[in-house]
Amino acid sequence: MSSADPAVAITGVEHSYGDVTAVGPVDLTVPEGEFLVLVGASGCGKSTLLRLIAGFEQPTRGTVVTAGKPPVPGRGAGIVFQQPRLFPWKTVGGNVALALRYAGLSSGSSQVDELLTRVGLHDVAHRRVWEISGGQQQRVAIARAIAVENPLLLLDEPFAALDALTRERLQEDLRNVSGATGRTSVFVTHSVDEAVFLGSRVVVLSARPGRVVLDLPIELPRSGIAPDELRGLPAYAALRSEIGHAVRAAARLEGTSV
Ligand SMILES: Nc1ncnc2c1ncn2[C@@H]1O[C@H](COP(=O)(O)OP(=O)(O)O)[C@@H](O)[C@H]1O
Ligand SMILES: [Mg+2]
Numbered sequence: 001m002s003s004a005d006p007a008v009a010i011t012g013v014e015h016s017y018g019d020v021t022a023v024g025p026v027d028l029t030v031p032e033g034e035f036l037v038l039v040g041a042s043g044c045g046k047s048t049l050l051r052l053i054a055g056f057e058q059p060t061r062g063t064v065v066t067a068g069k070p071p072v073p074g075r076g077a078g079i080v081f082q083q084p085r086l087f088p089w090k091t092v093g094g095n096v097a098l099a100l101r102y103a104g105l106s107s108g109s110s111q112v113d114e115l116l117t118r119v120g121l122h123d124v125a126h127r128r129v130w131e132i133s134g135g136q137q138q139r140v141a142i143a144r145a146i147a148v149e150n151p152l153l154l155l156d157e158p159f160a161a162l163d164a165l166t167r168e169r170l171q172e173d174l175r176n177v178s179g180a181t182g183r184t185s186v187f188v189t190h191s192v193d194e195a196v197f198l199g200s201r202v203v204v205l206s207a208r209p210g211r212v213v214l215d216l217p218i219e220l221p222r223s224g225i226a227p228d229e230l231r232g233l234p235a236y237a238a239l240r241s242e243i244g245h246a247v248r249a250a251a252r253l254e255g256t257s258v
Pocket of ligand 1: 020021048
């Protein structure tokens, strides 16, 4: 990777499953350090685009390049899915230690403790996965994804299955964690509020096949502001309204609902 290479470069990408074109054509460049949120109606191809960036799928047309190279599945990106996908027979700390070992890193208790502290879980390290809440499980998944010094963090609707309050807490904490690590992130959601709250840039996708219909920088303060204060800013409401309008207009094109 040269310093000039963007974290992600998507060029002329289309992806089809048999006769169904899920995505594209899409051109999208993600500079290093950006927190990009992809937002769009259910079925518009968000997960497909994320899987292409992770290297789990190969594009039918076009190219995906991460840090100057073709993405290698399981390497180069930490991934958080909607369901936490933890090993239920292991402890919270055991799940994080496994991710460290898998990456060939030291998995001593100090490394594990440091990661769990970063996601607010230092006091449940010895619990089993089934003894903690859904929100806590998703925190473990985030700890595991940031365990490795991957340049890229990919998150596919990680908070969609959580109750509203837990979701807000995790959004706030992710905002802080990502602010602290400065890691390039691509976060997929169908929630407009989540997009504005988390993103440094928001891209709205059309209904299937997903194409970029809006690409907006989110110029809101990223630190030193309380979440309620942030959500109360007139600029926040204006962005929500503009993005919400684009998402609804895109969804109406095919009669899908958001
Ligand atoms: N493995 C697959 N095989 C066939 N069709 C798929 C597959 N994955 C997704 N699709 C289809 O591609 C479209 C986009 O799916 P997806 O990327 O999951 O959208 P989103 O994440 O925005 O809900 C949908 O119509 C979906 O049914
Ligand atoms: Mg999806």
